[in-house]
Amino acid sequence: MAPQGSQAELEFGGPLGAAALLLLLPATMFHLLLVARSGPARLLGPPPYLPELEELWSPWALLLCLTWLGLQAALYLLPARKVAEGQELKDKSRLRYPINGFQALVLTALLVGLGVSAGLPLSALPEMLLPLAFAATLTAFIFSLLLYLKALVAPASALAPGGNSGNPIYDFFLGRELNPRICSFDFKYFCELRPGLIGWVLINLALLMQEAELRGSPSLAMWLVNGFQLLYVGDALWHEEAVLTTMDIIHDGFGFMLAFGDLAWVPFTYSLQAQFLLYHPEPLGLPLASVICLINAVGYYIFRGANSQKNTFRKNPSDPRVADLETISTATGRRLLVSGWWGMVRHPNYLGDLIMALAWSLPCGVSHLLPYFYLLYFTALLVHREARDEQQCLQKYGLAWRAYCRRVPYRIVPYIY
Ligand SMILES: NC(=O)C1=CN([C@@H]2O[C@H](COP(=O)(O)OP(=O)(O)OC[C@H]3O[C@@H](n4cnc5c(N)ncnc54)[C@H](OP(=O)(O)O)[C@@H]3O)[C@@H](O)[C@H]2O)C=CC1
Ligand SMILES: CC(C)CCC[C@@H](C)[C@H]1CC=C2C3=C(CC[C@@]21C)[C@@]1(C)CC[C@H](O)C[C@@H]1CC3
Secondary structure, three states: OOOOHHHOOOOOOHHHHHHHHHHHHHHHHHHHHHHHOOOOOOOOOOOOOOOOHHHHOOHHHHHHHHHHHHHHHHHHHOOOOOEEEOOOOOOOOOOEEEOOHHHHHHHHHHHHHHHHHOOOOHHHHHHHHHHHHHHHHHHHHHHHHHHHHHHHOOOHHHEOOOOOOOOHHHHHHHOOEOOOEEOOEEHHHHHHHHHHHHHHHHHHHHHHHHHHHHHOOOOHHHHHHHHHHHHHHHHHHHOHHHHHHOHHHHOOOOOHHHHHHHHHHHHHHOOHHHHHHHHOOOOOOHHHHHHHHHHHHHHHHHHHHHHHHHHHHHHOOOOOOOOOOOEEEOOOOOEEEOOHHHHOOOOHHHHHHHHHHHHHHHHHOOOOOHHHHHHHHHHHHHHHHHHHHHHHHHHHHOHHHHHHHHHOOOOOOOOOO
């Protein structure tokens, strides 16, 4: 059994690591935002200048940020095509989740389209990125504080396995309650996909529109970055149910790490390539663009193939699409795939995701390191995530997991890692 509460092994470097990340993550985000619009666009080195508070704080930005959250919350509450059940909880119950994320994306697109045709100045958004990121950070911070307080009165069965060490900074960072809810509104599930991912696509679109205003039409590089990332977000929302089996939903509490990650980090740093292209146009010819499209297609093929194969298998192992795959039995009654995508490496979906990350940076050329920040950060995130998942699978499946590791020795990249 995994140790619980204050005896659980501390992750992320314990309280010191959590305190450092609390400061480092927002600082990195602001650094990237400032550097992307500066001439030299140097990832490493000091930021071009330190913004004054007046440049960061704007009540309008906060209002816009809260309106955005309100709109996405309203769309979440609309009738859903399906209501899915989550994994079994400690008390043997299962929570229910609306599956209407893709619907929220389409409705947001319609509303934005209507707004733009009625004169909504979407292309003014890039000028507001700094105060908007500040407002999103402030919102995430206050929200996490409220979540921390809410967890003080939550029953023990509602707490996450980590995030309850007794150290307030560590617990605030990791999150104490597993599935904080008010009635059926699930805050973690809501934040994980909608405001951040749809916000990311909207910021990309605003950058594309501003580029069109500045240069007469959007560049091919900007089209590619917008198209690839729209595909990624559309895919995540289309397969929204799959998020219910991720470690963020099953294992991690909802604290600053996820609240900031979902609400600020994703929209403002994942749109870095489009931000870079607005200030540093990159000529891109058709032959190179075709190669980049091919790389993205290969990445997506692996990512989707692997995720769908596992999801199909977990839902119904006798499904003809997966019934012929070789498996290992585990003591829990669940089986592990050892052929197909999951027989190639232990995280084929991460491999596909990383190949896509490369394709998102290549349209920005190779003259700067900055557009490759996502690829570097994402490699670190997935290596760390893989190690955490490995630990959790070893606890869940014991010897069977060890047998799987012997059978499939590479974690993410065949013959390399
Ligand atoms: N863009 C971004 O910022 C991020 C993207 N992602 C992406 O999100 C997706 C989900 O990632 P994540 O939740 O980390 O992990 P996975 O979807 O890889 O899920 C891991 C789980 O899958 C199950 N599993 C592992 N091996 C096998 C096997 N051989 N056979 C059957 N089941 C197996 C185990 O759970 P069980 O046995 O309990 O089912 C394990 O805990 C990925 O595609 C990832 O790339 C993730 C994080 C950030
Ligand atoms: C701020 C820190 C550096 C850590 C923040 C982590 C979060 C940004 C990510 C944790 C897990 C995520 C997942 C996704 C987006 C990023 C976060 C929220 C997806 C929704 C991306 C699309 C995929 O198809 C599914 C992913 C699930 C996990």
